[in-house]
Amino acid sequence: xxxxxxIKYLMKAIDAFQRRLLVISPDFQILAANxxxxxxxxxxxxxxxxxxxxxxxxxxxxxxxVRVALEDKRPSLCPKPETLLNQGLxxxxxxxxxxxxxxxEAFVSMDFDIPTIALLEEKLKRSxxxxxxxxxxxxxxxxxxxxxxxxxxxxxxxxxxxxxxLEEATGSLNVRNIYPGDGAYEVMKILRGKTCGGNGxxxxxxxxxxxxxxxxxxxxxxxxxxxxxxxxxxxxGFFHDLRKRIKIRKELENTQVQLLQAEKMGSLxxxxxGVAHQINNPxxxxxxxxxxxxxxxDLVEGAKSDLQRILKDADRCRNIVKELLEFTRQTRHLxxxxxxNRALQRTLFLLESQALFQNIKVKQDLLTTLPLxxxxxxxxxxxxxxxxLNAAQAMDGKGTLALKTTANxxxxxxxxEISDTGPGISDxxxxxxxxxxxxxxxxxxGTGLGLSLAYNIVENHGGSISAQxxxxxxxxxxxxxxxAQKAKQGDERGK
Numbered sequence: 001x002x003x004x005x006x007i008k009y010l011m012k013a014i015d016a017f018q019r020r021l022l023v024i025s026p027d028f029q030i031l032a033a034n035x036x037x038x039x040x041x042x043x044x045x046x047x048x049x050x051x052x053x054x055x056x057x058x059x060x061x062x063x064x065x066v067r068v069a070l071e072d073k074r075p076s077l078c079p080k081p082e083t084l085l086n087q088g089l090x091x092x093x094x095x096x097x098x099x100x101x102x103x104x105e106a107f108v109s110m111d112f113d114i115p116t117i118a119l120l121e122e123k124l125k126r127s128x129x130x131x132x133x134x135x136x137x138x139x140x141x142x143x144x145x146x147x148x149x150x151x152x153x154x155x156x157x158x159x160x161x162x163x164x165x166l167e168e169a170t171g172s173l174n175v176r177n178i179y180p181g182d183g184a185y186e187v188m189k190i191l192r193g194k195t196c197g198g199n200g201x202x203x204x205x206x207x208x209x210x211x212x213x214x215x216x217x218x219x220x221x222x223x224x225x226x227x228x229x230x231x232x233x234x235x236x237g238f239f240h241d242l243r244k245r246i247k248i249r250k251e252l253e254n255t256q257v258q259l260l261q262a263e264k265m266g267s268l269x270x271x272x273x274g275v276a277h278q279i280n281n282p283x284x285x286x287x288x289x290x291x292x293x294x295x296x297x298d299l300v301e302g303a304k305s306d307l308q309r310i311l312k313d314a315d316r317c318r319n320i321v322k323e324l325l326e327f328t329r330q331t332r333h334l335x336x337x338x339x340x341n342r343a344l345q346r347t348l349f350l351l352e353s354q355a356l357f358q359n360i361k362v363k364q365d366l367l368t369t370l371p372l373x374x375x376x377x378x379x380x381x382x383x384x385x386x387x388x389l390n391a392a393q394a395m396d397g398k399g400t401l402a403l404k405t406t407a408n409x410x411x412x413x414x415x416x417e418i419s420d421t422g423p424g425i426s427d428x429x430x431x432x433x434x435x436x437x438x439x440x441x442x443x444x445x446g447t448g449l450g451l452s453l454a455y456n457i458v459e460n461h462g463g464s465i466s467a468q469x470x471x472x473x474x475x476x477x478x479x480x481x482x483x484a485q486k487a488k489q490g491d492e493r494g495k
Contacts, residue, residue, distance in 0.1 A: 026070055026107070065095035202222060280318065337484040344364075433451055
């Protein structure tokens, strides 16, 4: 038995309980209550039917917890918390039986929202888990950090882009470390401005981020500042890798440049054909009449020597015109076995008489048994012309030009090396030698397209091209192309 003091404190505890607590008989009469009804302060609750006093009903409610507890003879919670979640209602009602000698004497009924809150919390957890999964599965990188720069969200795409593990990123990496230099400061400065999306928002901002291996990666950034009660609490950024897009754009630019180059060479070929026709007619007359004079007149040795010189130079002019026509003729890309030694010598033949080459010594170390290469002869002419002219310009018209060809049958490759004794290539220029529109020449003296086109020609032939500084002085361009297989036949490409 409880003491009178215990009963007193239990009653005080029940009266102090913040929830409405009722004792209800099996026929739904109110036997006791811990507090009056707020909107019916003068009503005597004891003896009243709960469904009448609360809901003005003549019979118990369908979702009454006491009714369910009476039927099931065990505690009941009604309506079910899931229903409350869907309807946005609060609270539930909880009822449990009071037994006397094995029989139900009464029921305790109370409004009780703790289970509902727990379900709301559970639903919130599920929503947060779904949001976390959504961000982690995003194709673009998602990085979020507090205002001190500590990263608390680093999705799988960010792991792939930056090279840090999730543990490294959320453990020790500061968001400032993923930007080169003062990049993070610049982003926050723009983010708090109004020029790129509005205050606290950043849209389509192009910048670079720093990967773990030191690579600077071009990205497009969307970012926001997260606020709570008007205070900045975090930042979140969505990073889109632009490397693939830039590569596609460069390839498109290269294709456009090649089309322009082909069109230009076609026009040049037509012009050369017209000029050659005009030159060949007088050259034919010079050669014809020089031979007639030699045959029909008895001339002194000096005059004969002069006429022989005229015939020699005229014949040389005719050969130059012939090679020029061959070099610039507009043809379909004909892929067939070609001797690259001959292509090199043809290019030298066209260039060696130019003023730029008057003080340049040419050294040739050409493998006489050089295997044939499946290639388009015209494109090879353009390739060698470009590289040899670059070498001569690098030496400023004075130095030694070295041409060397070798074969590596084990690797099935022919190697062509074109070297000069110029100043060489600076370290910051070397990685960009074959980039489109990159040039070290003065404005108006170079477009930066020559080496890019050379690179594309070699790549299209299944080969490789590289540049390096020579140990002594100058630079070398090394081209490797696959050796022609005997079983392969030539084919036409292009248009």
